[in-house]
Amino acid sequence: MKHLLKLMDLSTNEINEILNLADQLKYEKKHGIEHHLLKGKTLGMIFLKSSTRTRVSFEVGMYDLGGTALFLSSNDIQLGRGEPVKDTARVLSGYLDGIMIRTFKQSDVETLAEYGNIPIINGLTDYCHPCQVLADLMTIREIKGSIKGNKFCYIGDGNNMANSLIVGGIKMGMSVSIGCPDSHQPDPEIMKWASENGDFKCTSDIYEAAKDADVLYTDVWASMGQESEAERRKKIFAGYQINDSVMAVAKPDAIVLHCLPAHREEEITAKVFEEHAKEIFEEAENRLHAQKAVLVKLLKD
Numbered sequence: 001m002k003h004l005l006k007l008m009d010l011s012t013n014e015i016n017e018i019l020n021l022a023d024q025l026k027y028e029k030k031h032g033i034e035h036h037l038l039k040g041k042t043l044g045m046i047f048l049k050s051s052t053r054t055r056v057s058f059e060v061g062m063y064d065l066g067g068t069a070l071f072l073s074s075n076d077i078q079l080g081r082g083e084p085v086k087d088t089a090r091v092l093s094g095y096l097d098g099i100m101i102r103t104f105k106q107s108d109v110e111t112l113a114e115y116g117n118i119p120i121i122n123g124l125t126d127y128c129h130p131c132q133v134l135a136d137l138m139t140i141r142e143i144k145g146s147i148k149g150n151k152f153c154y155i156g157d158g159n160n161m162a163n164s165l166i167v168g169g170i171k172m173g174m175s176v177s178i179g180c181p182d183s184h185q186p187d188p189e190i191m192k193w194a195s196e197n198g199d200f201k202c203t204s205d206i207y208e209a210a211k212d213a214d215v216l217y218t219d220v221w222a223s224m225g226q227e228s229e230a231e232r233r234k235k236i237f238a239g240y241q242i243n244d245s246v247m248a249v250a251k252p253d254a255i256v257l258h259c260l261p262a263h264r265e266e267e268i269t270a271k272v273f274e275e276h277a278k279e280i281f282e283e284a285e286n287r288l289h290a291q292k293a294v295l296v297k298l299l300k301d
Helices: 012-030 053-064 085-092 106-115 130-144 160-171 188-197 206-210 227-237 244-249 270-275 277-299
Strands: 042-047 068-073 098-102 120-124 151-155 175-179 200-203 215-218 255-258
Touching: 012 130, 012 160, 012 277, 042 053, 053 068, 053 098, 053 120, 053 277, 085 106, 098 106, 098 277, 106 120, 120 130, 120 277, 130 160, 130 215, 130 255, 130 277, 151 160, 151 206, 160 175, 160 188, 175 206, 188 200, 200 206, 206 244, 244 270, 255 270, 255 277, 270 277
Parallel strands: 042 068, 042 098, 098 120, 151 175, 151 215, 175 200, 215 255
Antiparallel strands: none
């Protein structure tokens, strides 16, 4: 494991190793056990998209591990003024031990990895969100006791979250069903891979998707950068909501996860959100622990 560009690059064993280390680091933090495993290491955090959870969790994570994190917004570095990504990669490789980037294009992440000589972590692109899904898998295992054998259902836009959840779910032995409009399905290559490598279904019928689900998951209808489409998307996704009627067809002990921020009464009702707030905010906290595990795997000597 040289980088974390997308979950498709990781084996099931590598994902399990990250989750096991994340569990250990979470236990140690909760019990006040210091783990300065990255003392003297420096992580550059490039943000072309703003964030709450990604910035805070990576910054705190590096602090916990004894290292230093540098926040680099597009307003602060030459990348935001037209410097090629490949030049930024070569420059920052001489200063830093690793780079986390949150951006729009997956090609930016791939180019950093190609031209740099330090580990690159994908903090989010329009194509995928591997860090979030590692935290999601960690949360499912904590609550359900295991990941394999569960039915996972995602309802909403077939976006970067759907793409990564499909890959993570299939690689970890879950059956995966996606409930989304036909016009907004996940990446076709990812769906083809999922159909060939696991138990996978994509349907426009959310009740069919959610039937007997152990885990229900959703995301906002308009992601960052799509704000101008918000009203149009509300019409497209009307009905693609996790609510009491959807919960009724899932298993009685089904959990609900959300990558946040949540728009209550759009993709999820306030009632269902609050009934499952404990697991949703445990999932949010697990971003810290899962990402610390990734940092240790990639940056530790």
